[in-house]
Amino acid sequence: MRESAVKTNPGRFFEDYRLGEVISHAVPRTVSGGERALYHALYPARHAIYSSDTFAQSCGLPASPLDDLVAFHTVFGKTVPDISLNAIANLGYAEGRWLQPVYPGDTLRASSTVIGLKENSNGTSGVVYVRTRGINQHDVPVLDYVRWVMVRKGRPDAPAPAPVVPKLAPVVAPQDLVLPKGLDFTRYDFAQAGERHRWGDYAVGEQIDHVDGVTVEEAEHMLATRLWQNTAKVHFDATVREDGRRLIYGGHVISLARALSFNGLANAQMIVALNGGAHANPCFAGDTVRAWSEVLDRVETSAPGVGALRLRLVATRGAAFEMRGADGRYLPEVLLDLDYWVLMPV
Template sequence: MTKTNPGRFFEDYRLGETITHAVPRTLSGGERALYHALYPARHALHSSDAFAQRCGLPQSPLDDLIVFHTVFGKTVPDISLNAVANLGYAEGRFLRPVYPGTTLRSVSEVIGLKQNSNGKSGVVWVRTTGLDEADTPVLNYVRWVMVRKSDPDAPAPETTIPDLADHVAPNALTLPDGLTFDRYDTALAGEPHRAADYQIGEIIDHVDGVTVEEAEHMMATRLWQNTAKVHFDATNREDGKRLIYGGHVISLARALSFNGLANAQMILAINAGAHANPCFAGDTVRAWSEVLDKADLAPGLTALRLRLVATKGAPGALRGDDGKYLADVLLDLDYWALMPA
């Protein structure tokens, strides 16, 4: 009798089913240290207990994307082990800060299914919630992923594509309890630019680049306990390449955005996201941002809606005349970030 798990294929999903993902994980300062070793991440609120306490928090929370990757990684054996590609995100909300010592687990609901015209794969939409040890939600988001079929002759499910909001409304953003920027120190944060200094439509070139190394991206993917075959097994793709985990590209771009957005201290929501083109070892990732909107949330606290683009090409270049993403564009991420007003 076979005891190993080959993972789910497209025909194994049922609309409306709830999947409880295995292996809760207790996070510590070790994840923060490794995260900051893998990415040039240095936002002050996630780096310094003293800075966080000056902002009204009990200690420095773990980087928001540590939480995202941990919750995401739990889902991989059930959602994307047999994925062709992770396609996009929507309606992501960070609901409360996560501190070292917190244990996270993940639960997903299948909210959409659509078989591809080739009959060999299909797209699965899931809404995932990350919960702490008290079963309090800390994060939820929707993602969709293209998954292989095991049996090409398996009947196609009825097509259901979820109706997703194009962004999280400002009144749905959650502020951490006690957070205040009344004593915010821009010198320690690294830049003087507050939310009022940014203009809607402004493009920010983050200047720096990082060349992706094979060993680093595989270490990062293992750190998040992401077991998707395409990231490790070079025989899983016809081109013989390991696909870089899309979250690795997100973290690289977010970390690079410090240069120009050092005061964008917390990610409050992920409005939308697309992995426009695959990333492979040897690619040099650069980043630029566009200011899409602003929203005052509380005295001294403003959310900036930002488009973060990871690219191998020029800043500001996103789509061609045909409306499709340029071949150099790796990531197009729309998110809300919290800044001092």
């Protein structure tokens, strides 16, 4: 009997990447109100501009867009089979910008450019840096960000590439924030939004305990990861990790923390930039996630009635406002440290 050709894809390993290569990711996805409903079922998300067409229209938008993190997760999920199928860990983010709102009916696709490679000293893995862009059906970019991932080597004896670590901006400059066309908060309804606090009520250095917590369930995590078509083995296959535990997708923690931040930041309506982020420690089913925020900066914008806040969002299993130990390292309870810009009524 003739031996059949291998048709399955084992995923890329560290030695398979080449600096400067552009990877076009498979399977474009048309998003709908179904993604909105599932997102709001999986996370305690209730920001008004993403929940109500009439509220969004009163803010100058044509309709209620999908949550900004729906766009992020959808684009991120496209990249997984090519970038992080054999990942050990997703390490961080930088230079992320939301370039256009995503509405039900939009079709998203993604491509990534390899901008850095560095083999680890153990010789069994390396870090891959990519810049990913999400594009809609009109060939208009909706999202652009950098992330870096620790990826296994498939052949330990594969030669190490010349190390290239890209120089990344520590923060997206305020003048580079992209404001949604038509956004206008001069008729903003604070009662309908759920809180009275506006841009001018927040001071740089202020810290906010978001009070509430959510215990992560295995079933919800699995549903979420499948929803975003994220195929990374560490999220599904309990035999991949030595401890036999499935790692919770870091984006799941981001969305949980963002949704929890509603209590104290209900008027932080739209995410426009991701300055940096670190998944400080792994999250597993059974962990109870809580969140706190710190105001890092605030700037005016050119849109009527709209200000921008730069926020640090921390997800933790521990106490609020505790993040690093005496050695400067993240405490073991800290799951996420995210630095981002949001838009808020002045």
